[in-house]
Amino acid sequence: MSAAAVIVWAAALVALAVVVRRGRPALRAAALQTGTSLRTVLPTLALALPAAGFLTVLVPDRFAAALFGAETGLAGHLLATLVGAVLPGGPFVSFPVVLALWQSGAGTAQMVTLISAWSVLAVHRLVVWEGPLLGWRFAALRLVASLPLPLASGLAAEAILALLPPGTVGR
Amino acid sequence: MRPPPSPPARPSSRLASLAFVALLSLGSATACYLLRGTEGLREGLATAADLALAVLPVMVPALFLAAVIQGGVGRERIGRLLGADSGLRGLLLASAAGMATPGGPMAAFPLVAALAAGGADRGALVAYVSAWALNGVSRILVFEAPLLGPEFALLRFAASLPLPVLAGALARRLPLEGRVR
Structure with a gap:
């Protein structure tokens, strides 16, 4: 894993600690929002990555x-x-x-x-x-x-x- | 001053952008096949697989981080931060608020109108819009870091960090009337 990926993971863990300290509703809201973003991003990514690959060939x-x-x-x-x-x-x-x-x-x-x-x-x-x-x-x-x-x-x-x-x- | 509530994202526009990316993907695949045959298709998919391997491991933490920032920075809070604070402090605050504002133009521009009504000067407004567009943390985390790699995203973020303050300072000196309607 690259150094910057480690930084993203570390920052996410700090954010997780902050949200856990804020209590259950905050953690629930953050988890729900993450799920919503994933549902938006993953289908687009599944289409965008092949497009990037083919464009690179072209x-x-x-x-x-x-x-x-x-x-x-x-x-x-x-x-x-x-x-x-x-x-x-x-x-x-x-x-x-x-x-x-x-x-x-x-x-x-x-x-x-x-x-x-x-x-x-x-x-x-x-x-x-x-x-x-x-x-x-x-x-x-x-x-x-x-x-x-x-x-x-x-x-x-x-x-x-x-x-x-x-x-x-x-x- | 209370900024107007954030309008919900239109599902139709999301579908339209998905369809656009699908068309881009299909069109480029067709062109690849016509120009380079199955070898071209295989090469494109191999590149896509390499990219997926780079993107997917940071996807979940990046999206979670964006969600926490989004939850922590309420629109009311941004409005309170930005009142009519002028000088360098106003530009710095406006840049920080712009970077923290999530969402697309439908979410950010109504907030700019509200800030203008609340007395923010044109330099602060320009710094705010520039920071949102150039260094919006949620867009960097959700799109730029996964697709182009965290190293690239960090490089561009660091290179652009002071620029919204410059744009705001420039806007204060330009002989243009920058009144928000």
Whole structure:
């Protein structure tokens, strides 16, 4: 088991201890919620993982590396920002796509930029939810203020990766 | 101030997204078969099996952790935390609240409207939305860590952690009118 998996397990055990101390109703509520999430996530995962596998076969080997490879530098980050911003759909569409690109040679830091752009710029969410619910003035202000964030997160990831031993974050 | 109650998730939208993933899977399988034959299908399924082996061992603890965070952070609590606190403290509080807010846009955006009505400034609101979108802990635990691996999720989380505060500070200085309707 990887070091980070151990961290997730340890954090879950601490959370379990906290909930047990809060009493039976809290434990029941957390267990019920976990069951509900599992029922949502497992069927989607059963469909999303094959999609990720087939997409990995389909993306030509040099394609992802040429567009988003670790050596593409700033250009790769900017392209990842653009693709992430317009990538439609929820997490179960975007994450398999990112996984397929990553497995086919895209750089780790470039994929950080892509996911950050998908989550924070999210043009589809802005049009469907944010504008109608919060008004277009606020949506525009938030979009402009968030524009530099994906690139900043990708460059920060690159700096962190440079400090870690090679292979710490594997595909 | 009392934020409006959280609207329930629509089962129809869940089914629609499931159907979309099913279509993506079927379409890519068909393309694999047409381009690479049964060998391509076998290769894709082998990759999927490798991924499942990486994902499944952390699935249950990750979902439990998300459930506990969700139960511990009530919507009223977030509203109380965020009043009209300004300055750097307001941005830090808004970022922390955004990270802890579970659920999709249907849950988060009505809360933003309520926070605006309660007097939160536009910098805090932008920091809140950015933190929810970029570093929402429940989405990271439920989707990102299982699918892309906990190491990747931790790397992206650490790289993005301070950014919502920056977006909030930037929003306060931008010459745009950021009024929430």
